[in-house]
Structures are given as C-alpha cells and as structure tokens.
Amino acid sequence: MIPTPLLHPIKNKYIAFLLRKAIHSTCPEQYFTQFMRKQDNPCGQATYVLTFDFDFEKDIDAFPVLLDMLKMHDIKAGFAVIGKFVEKYPDIHKRAVDEGHEIINHTYTHPDNPHWAPDRYFNKLSYAEQKEEVERAHEAIHKILGVECVGFRTPHYGNLHTESVYPILAELGYRYSSSTAACGYKGFGAPSLHSHGIIEIPTGCSLHFPLAIFDSWNMLRKKNPFLGDDQLFIEEFEATIKVIKEQNLFLTHYFDPYDIVENSKLEKILNTLSNLQISTKLYKDLLS
Numbered sequence: 001m002i003p004t005p006l007l008h009p010i011k012n013k014y015i016a017f018l019l020r021k022a023i024h025s026t027c028p029e030q031y032f033t034q035f036m037r038k039q040d041n042p043c044g045q046a047t048y049v050l051t052f053d054f055d056f057e058k059d060i061d062a063f064p065v066l067l068d069m070l071k072m073h074d075i076k077a078g079f080a081v082i083g084k085f086v087e088k089y090p091d092i093h094k095r096a097v098d099e100g101h102e103i104i105n106h107t108y109t110h111p112d113n114p115h116w117a118p119d120r121y122f123n124k125l126s127y128a129e130q131k132e133e134v135e136r137a138h139e140a141i142h143k144i145l146g147v148e149c150v151g152f153r154t155p156h157y158g159n160l161h162t163e164s165v166y167p168i169l170a171e172l173g174y175r176y177s178s179s180t181a182a183c184g185y186k187g188f189g190a191p192s193l194h195s196h197g198i199i200e201i202p203t204g205c206s207l208h209f210p211l212a213i214f215d216s217w218n219m220l221r222k223k224n225p226f227l228g229d230d231q232l233f234i235e236e237f238e239a240t241i242k243v244i245k246e247q248n249l250f251l252t253h254y255f256d257p258y259d260i261v262e263n264s265k266l267e268k269i270l271n272t273l274s275n276l277q278i279s280t281k282l283y284k285d286l287l288s
Contacts, residue, residue: 019211020211020212023210023211024208024209024210024211024212024226028207028208028209028210029207029208029243031210031211032205032206032207032208032210032240032243033243033247035183035188035189035210036188036189036243036244036247036249036251037188037247037249038188039187039188039189039190039249039250040187040188040190040192041190041248041249041250042190042191042250042286043250043279043281043286044248045248045279046244046245046246046247046248046249046250046278046279047249047250047251047278047279047280047281048241048244048250048251048252048253048273048278048279048280048281049078049201049251049252049280049281049282049283049286050075050077050078050252050253050255050269050273050280051077051078051079051080051104051153051178051203051252051253051254051255051283052066052077052078052079052080052254052255052256052257052260053080053106053153053254053255053256053257054079054080054081054082054085054106054257055082055106055110055113055155055256056113056114056115056258057115058258059256059257059258060085060089060092061258062257062258062260062261063089063092063096063257064092065261066257066260066261066266067092067095067096067099067101069261069266069267069270070099070101070270071099072270073270073271073273073274075270075273075274075280076099076100076101076102076280076281076282077101077102077282078101078102078103078104078151078178078282078283079093079096079101079102079103079104080104080105080106080153080178080254081093081103081104081105081106081141082106082107082108082109082110082113082137083105083107083108083109083136083137083138083139083140083141084108084109084110084115084116084140086137086140086141086144086145087140087144090144090145093144093145094144094145097145097146097147101282102151102282102283102284103141103145103147103149104149104151104152104153104178104283105134105137105138105141105149105151105152105153105174106137106152106153106155107122107133107134107137107154107155108132108133108134108136108137108140109133110155111125111133111155111160112155112156112160113155121160122154122155122156122160122161122162123159123160123161123162127164127168130162130164130165130168131168131171134152134165134168134169134172135172137149138172149174150173150174150175150176150284150287151174151175151176151177151178151201151283151284152165152169152174152176152177152178152179153177153178153179153254154177154179157179157180157181157203158180158181158213161179161180163195165177165179166194166195166196166198167196169196169198170196170197170198174198175198175199175284175287176191176198176199176200176201176283176286176287177194177198177199177200177201178200178201178202178203178252178254178283179200180200180202180203181202181203181205181213182202182203182204182205183205183210183211183212183213185200185202187200187201187202189202189204189205189249189250189251189252190250191250191286199286199287201252201283201286202252203215203252203253203254204251204252204253206236206237206239206240207236207239207240207243208236208239209226209236212226214236214237214240214253215253215254215255215256216233216255216256216259216260216265217256219233219236220233220259221259230262230263230265233265234265234268234269234272237268237269237272238272241272241273241276241278242276244278245276245277245278252283
C-alpha cells in the first residue's frame with residue numbers, strides 16, 4: 001500500500017526520518033507520482049523553473065560560466081542573490097539582468113553566511129531585523145540593477161524559514177516566496193496562495209527521493225548524501241524530468257552554481273530539458 005502523500009512536515013524529526021527512509025526504500029516512484037499529480041499546474045503543460053542560489057564567493061566565481069551555458073541553450077533562470085554580493089560584484093549581476101534572468105531577493109547578508117553573518121540565523125532574528133535584511137537587499141538590487149524584485153527566498157530556507165516573513169513581503173509589494181520544500185507543502189510542488197496575498201512556490205524533489213530536496217547538498221555533498229555520485233545525480237534528474245513530461249506536471253529546483261557547473265552537470269541538465277522539449281519559465285511568469 002502506498003502511503004498517502006503528506007500535506008505538512010512531521011515535526012518529530014526521528015519519526016520523519018524513519019518515514020522518509022521507509023518510503024525511499026520501498027515505493028518512491030509511486031509516492032512521487034501520486035503526490036505530484038495532486039497539484040494544480042498553473043501552466044497546463046509540463047513546465048520547469050530552474051533557479052540558483054548565490055550564497056558564497058565560489059558561486060560568484062562560477063557565475064560567468066553559468067551565464068554562458070544558459071545563453072547557449074537559450075534558457076532563462078531565476079537567481080537568488082545577496083545584496084552585499086550585488087554591491088561587491090555589480091557587473092556580473094547586471095549581465096544576468098541584461099540577458100533576461102530573474103533576480104530573487106535572498107536578503108542583504110544571508111544570515112549564517114561565513115562572509116558577513118556567520119553567527120546569525122534568519123529564523124532567530126527579530127521581526128525588525130528580518131525586515132531590514134529584506135529591505136536592504138531590495139534597495140541594493142533596485143539601486144544597482146534597476147530591478148524591482150517581486151520574489152524572495154529565505155537563506156537556507158527549510159527550518160530557517162519563518163511565517164513572519166510573509167507580512168514583510170506583503171508590505172514591500174512582493175508577490176511570491178520560494179522558501180519551502182515541495183515534499184511538505186500544500187501545493188504538491190506547484191505554486192499556491194499562502195498568506196498575506198503571497199504565493200509560495202516550493203522547491204522540488206525527485207522521483208526516487210520524494211521526501212528530500214533535490215539539490216547538490218542533499219544528493220552529493222552532505223554527510224551520508226542520498227546519491228554521492230555526479231552521474232547518479234544526472235540520471236536522477238533525467239528520470240524525474242521524464243515523469244514531469246509524461247504527466248504534464250510543474251516542477252522547480254534550485255542548485256548551487258559552484259557545484260552544478262563542475263563535471264558538466266549543468267550542461268547535461270540543460271540538454272535534458274532541451275531534448276525533452278520541456279517548457280521553461282521564470283517564477284514571475286507564473287504570476288499572471
């Protein structure tokens with residue numbers, strides 16, 4: 001019997017771990033398909049949104065290569081950027097804007113970032129401090145790039161994401177957040193209205209790991225990763241996208257630039273999207 005897809009995360013971490021392990025080892029494909037087919041796909045066809053989080057200097061180092069590859073495949077992506085990086089490296093961020101990519105507010109200092117805020121965590125900041133992080137990033141992005149952000153992503157999201165951010169975003173005129181995991185969110189992987197008029201667009205999982213975010217950290221880099229091999233990572237992505245295509249579903253992922261450009265992972269991902277003729281969009285495209 002396939003477990004009923006979860007609507008909300010399980011708060012007991014040990015129980016959540018056991019459930020995830022059981023599903024991943026017994027019926028992951030069935031669970032993923034059953035879960036995702038419950039979504040209300042806003043696009044009406046198989047659609048994928050590709051995004052990247054620029055958290056570290058090494059992500060900035062990978063920026064030019066990433067932009068070159070996206071341009072080669074004529075694919076636009078969303079970039080969650082830090083205000084301090086926009087100030088420090090304006091030219092490469094301006095290039096991203098000029099080439100049609102979407103800029104997403106990722107706070108001003110990215111609390112828990114080793115460069116500026118190693119001892120701060122977004123979920124432990126006061127409401128005023130959270131608001132300042134979002135506002136200062138918004139101002140830097142607008143002043144330097146001429147972009148009026150409408151979307152936000154909580155640094156490291158997951159457990160660091162808080163409900164208090166939604167009224168902050170609403171006050172600033174934002175339209176969406178992408179700060180939750182599809183495996184535990186009500187939208188079943190698709191955008192849905194959350195609170196204060198803000199749409200939440202959860203980042204997605206994968207066919208054989210439906211209860212884990214599909215990113216390079218979970219799959220390749222953390223202690224005891226789910227995959228631990230670049231080729232297996234690409235195979236998992238390809239298998240997942242094939243289901244998205246066959247079932248006319250919506251899916252979005254985020255990746256770390258420094259990691260995804262290594263060993264041709266990004267090139268293979270882009271080739272998969274092109275070969276399967278998956279419609280690719282930006283988050284802001286979904287709002288209309």
